[in-house]
Amino acid sequence: MAQNVTPPRGMRDFLPAEKARREHALGLIRSVYAAHGFDEIETPVMEDSSRLHAGLGGDNEKLAFAVMKRGITADDLAAAAASGDALSLADLGLRYDLTVPLARFYATHRAALPPVFRSIQIAPVWRAERPQKGRYRQFVQCDIDIIGDATPLAELELLTATVATLDALGLTGCTIRLNDRRILAGILGSWGVPEALRERALITIDKLDKIGVAGVSAELVEIGAVSADAEVATALEGLTTADWHLASGVVPPPAWLDLEAYAELLALREAVPGATIEFDPTLVRGMGYYTGTIFEIAHPEFGYSLGGGGRYDGMIGRFLGNDVPACGFSIGFERIVDLLEIRDAERPRAVVLVHDADVPAERLLALKRELVASGSRVRLERRVKNFRALLDRVTADGFDAFANVTADTADASQLELRELGA
Known part of the structure; x- marks a missing residue:
C-alpha cells in the first residue's frame, strides 16, 4: 500500500521556481530593512512553554504547538487528559510569533546591545491554525522592531522602512490603517x-x-x-x-x-x-501586548491585512523587572509573496547548456565556470530525444536561455544563446 507522502496539513513544500521567488522577495526585504539601519538577529524556534503562555499573545497562545517533556509515560498522559492540564506535559513550545522571542533575546543580551536597538527577524513561526486559504501552520514573518525609544520617532522609522519595502517589492495600492490602544480604551x-x-x-x-x-x-x-x-x-x-x-x-x-x-x-x-495613511478607530490588533499606537497594512483587493504591528512597552519588563519601550512592524510575507512578479531585470541571466554525450566533462565545467564568472546562472543538461519536453521543464524552472554544446565547442564565445519561453 502506498504511503501518504504529502506534507502535514497547513505546511508546504516549495519547488525550485517558487523557492527562488520567495528568496528573491526575502532578499529585497532584508536589503531595504538593512538600508534603514536595522540589524538582523536569530532566535531559537522553541521557547520555554511558560514564556509562550504568559498572557502576552492573545488568542495565538491557544495555537502554540507544545513540545512534550522527555520521559512522559502513558500514565502521565492519562492524568493530564483527566485533569485537562495538557500543558503540564510540555516544557517547550514552537514560537507562534517573533515578538515574544525578541523580548526574551533583548533581556538576555541587553548589555551587548546599543541603547536603541533596531532589529530584523525573518524566520518561520508555527501556529495550530485550521488550514485555509492564506492561513498556514508554518509561515514566515518579516519583523522590524525598535527597542529603547519611547518617542514617536520609533513609529516613524518603522512606517518609513515598511513603506519603502512595499515600494521595493512593487506592491502598490496599500493603505496603512492607524489607531491607538488609548483610543480603544476610551x-x-x-x-x-x-x-x-x-x-x-x-x-x-x-x-x-x-x-x-x-x-x-x-x-x-x-x-x-x-x-x-x-x-x-x-x-x-x-x-x-x-x-x-x-x-x-x-x-x-x-x-x-x-x-x-x-x-x-x-x-x-x-x-x-x-x-x-488612515485613522480607523475599530482597528484592534489582537495581541494582548500592545500598549499604544497600532497599525495594519490594508489592500482594496484583499479582505485581510498584509502586515501590522504597534507599540508594546510593557512586554520586556516581564523579563527584566523594569519596562523598556518597544515598537515593531511585521510584513505578512505569505500573503504578499504570491502577489509579486520578479522583473527580468532583477534576475541574473539563467542559461542551460544542452550537451551531447561525447563532450568531455572538463570542457563542460570550463564553459560553466566562464558563464558563472560573467554573472549568469548555469545548468548542465544532457541532450534527450524529447528535446521540447526538456526545454519546457527548464523554462518552468526559471531559465531564460539555452545553448547547444558539441564536441567542437571550444569556449563560451562559440555558444549561440537562444531565448526560452519566447
Whole structure:
C-alpha cells in the first residue's frame, strides 16, 4: 500500500521556481530593512512553554504547538487528559510569533546591545491554525522592531522602512490603517465595559471583519462586557461607517476620543509623505501586548491585512523587572509573496547548456565556470530525444536561455544563446 507522502496539513513544500521567488522577495526585504539601519538577529524556534503562555499573545497562545517533556509515560498522559492540564506535559513550545522571542533575546543580551536597538527577524513561526486559504501552520514573518525609544520617532522609522519595502517589492495600492490602544480604551469606557473584561472585549472587536457588527455586539453581550440593552451595535455602526480621516481636528470630537493619541497619529501621517495613511478607530490588533499606537497594512483587493504591528512597552519588563519601550512592524510575507512578479531585470541571466554525450566533462565545467564568472546562472543538461519536453521543464524552472554544446565547442564565445519561453 502506498504511503501518504504529502506534507502535514497547513505546511508546504516549495519547488525550485517558487523557492527562488520567495528568496528573491526575502532578499529585497532584508536589503531595504538593512538600508534603514536595522540589524538582523536569530532566535531559537522553541521557547520555554511558560514564556509562550504568559498572557502576552492573545488568542495565538491557544495555537502554540507544545513540545512534550522527555520521559512522559502513558500514565502521565492519562492524568493530564483527566485533569485537562495538557500543558503540564510540555516544557517547550514552537514560537507562534517573533515578538515574544525578541523580548526574551533583548533581556538576555541587553548589555551587548546599543541603547536603541533596531532589529530584523525573518524566520518561520508555527501556529495550530485550521488550514485555509492564506492561513498556514508554518509561515514566515518579516519583523522590524525598535527597542529603547519611547518617542514617536520609533513609529516613524518603522512606517518609513515598511513603506519603502512595499515600494521595493512593487506592491502598490496599500493603505496603512492607524489607531491607538488609548483610543480603544476610551471607546470601551464610553460603553461601560468593566476593566477586567476589556482585553476580552478587544479580542471580540478584532473579529469585526469576520462576524460583522451584529456578531460583535452579540458576543460582547454574551461575555458580559455590555448589557443587552446597550446601544453598542449602533455605536459600532457609527464607527465603521463614519468618514474617519486624520485631519487637524475632529469637530466636535467624540467624547471617547483621546485627543493626545489622535494628535500623535496625525503627526505620524504628516511625517511619512507618499504613503496612504488612515485613522480607523475599530482597528484592534489582537495581541494582548500592545500598549499604544497600532497599525495594519490594508489592500482594496484583499479582505485581510498584509502586515501590522504597534507599540508594546510593557512586554520586556516581564523579563527584566523594569519596562523598556518597544515598537515593531511585521510584513505578512505569505500573503504578499504570491502577489509579486520578479522583473527580468532583477534576475541574473539563467542559461542551460544542452550537451551531447561525447563532450568531455572538463570542457563542460570550463564553459560553466566562464558563464558563472560573467554573472549568469548555469545548468548542465544532457541532450534527450524529447528535446521540447526538456526545454519546457527548464523554462518552468526559471531559465531564460539555452545553448547547444558539441564536441567542437571550444569556449563560451562559440555558444549561440537562444531565448526560452519566447
